[in-house]
Amino acid sequence: YTLALSHPSCQQIDMVCIYCGRATNGTNSRRQKRNNQVWRKRKCKACGAIFTSHETIDLSCALMVDSGRPTPFISDMLFTEVLLALQDRKDCYLAAREVTSTVIRELLKLPTSPKIDPKQISQATSKVLRRLDKRAHLRYVAEHPSLQESRV
Secondary structure (H helix, E strand, C coil), X not given: CHHHHHCHHHHHCCCECCCCCCEEXXXXXXXXXXXXXXXXXXXXXXXXXXXXXXXXXCHHHHCEEECXXXXXXXXXXXXXXXXXXXXXXXXXXXXXXXXXXXXXXXXXXXXXXXXXXXXXXXXXXHHHHHHHCHHHHHHHHHHCHHHHCCCC
16 A cells, blocks of 8 residues: 555554454554555454454545546446456456456556546556456447547
8 A cells, every 4th residue: 555655654543442442452464465455463452352454545535536526436336347347257246356456456556646537547447357358358448438549
């Protein structure tokens, strides 16, 4: 995460114990690039319970789609479009989840500001689908006219 890496204070946010509701300490943390998450092992200061958390960026706050009027990025909309493109695969739900995660990871590498152009989202999605499934890529490009002129 570029946000968590550039702002170390983001990692100091207190989380309460899931059992007693008191403060916890993060005892171990690892970035999970594949899932766009941070895995943390936590220990409660009061009751001593140990549990793990999977922390992700709230993309609706971190990224804005700027198509004239900025709107929050909603990963479910991207997932739905990818799922429609992959609908002929037996593993369409799993593949759509993986493609969506990969596209989001690519999008988080792009911005120098939180605003992203819709064409950037379409291009990143097209690139990932092209590597995974040619038929799904063609179906996705057919639904996005801005990509058809740049199609090779």
